[in-house]
Amino acid sequence: MLVDVLTWATVMAIPGPDIVAIGTQTSRYGQRAGFWTALGAMLGVATWSVLALLGIEALLHVVPALSVVLPLAGSVALMLLGAFGLWGSVKAAKGTSKSTEEQEVASVAARTAGASVRLGYVTNISNPKALVFFTSFFTPMMSHYDGLAEKLSMLGLLLGVTLLVFSAMSVLIQVAAKTQLRNIPGLQYLPGIIFLGIGLFYFVETLVK
Template identity: 30%
Template sequence: MNEVTTLFTLVTVHVIALMSPGPDFALVVQNAGRYGRQTGIAIALGLSLGILLHSILSLTGASLLIHQQPTLFALLQAAGGLYLLWLGIGAVRSVLMPIFRPTAHTETVTAPQRIIANRKQALVKGFTTNILNPKALVFFISLLSTIVPVDMSTSGKITAIAILWITSFLWFAMLAWLLTGKRLQQKIQQWTPYIDGICGVLFVTIGSMILLNLLVAR
């Protein structure tokens, strides 16, 4: 398989994976329509930078070394699971608090807005969500070790890394852009509690499964 075919196969598999619902997808959906286009694109950039780092670590063999160190990989899994759990609890809490404590509604809405509206913090949130996801680490180890041959040229590997990063950013930025159209954004504002609730449950479920699998494995 020549390098062009390898790169085409790589980007095809990666795009399919990007479209699959997961923490990255949910983070964009949850925040872009609610907090604006710039925030959504900042999150997209953060997510793509996390994927860029995963790609570099995987192609240089660093991710494989982490995966082969049980204690280090367990710590990464625990950190990722706890972080996703924290995101999920925060999202579910923002939905439930106005129901049980109506007087706190204004505070629970405006405080997260002030936090996420900062583009720098949105970028960090996107990057952290991706880089701390242990499933992403395993995915890129499997993807790159299976598709990219060991003897691939340095320029070919650099191209592969660039393609993965650019494709990731374009996908999440496009998703953020679509979600912040005027008509759709108005509807999303109405659906915000449901979106937050669904994304919160997703984060809690994935985070809990990571931690549960970690405990069972130990």
């Protein structure tokens, strides 16, 4: 069990779309927004986990087209997140005709718990690699545990570890955001570019398989 938990924690800490989303919210809106984004990403992990336990792999064997359609849809979602992120960064850099009060309202809306949770959830659930991970790694790992109660207990532990890892990443990013790194020109465009790049890469990779 310990080996499974440590392996899981290591995988969750690998930089990817989830970490980018958490980092974006943390650096822009603070630690609380980062935590809510981490919670949303964890809920995405929970969704994939439940689908894996219910037998999504068997469904893919019955309907093979889903193994292509789902990753493509996820790739498009990531690219859209990147495009919206870049658009927001460009508008912020250029300045808009909004009044200071309107900008403050928009900023507060972006920091709400609901918005951050949704961002984390959509980012995780749209990751094309999640389908591969949960069918090739999570499902075999859970086969080590017998009975529904044991599997659910292990799942609860893994989800707790996931939230802990994601939250720890938000803390580290918040610390980094307070350094001179935040003054690097063009840094605000990086999350959007990363999302676009990852989404495009996965999209092409899925098509050429």
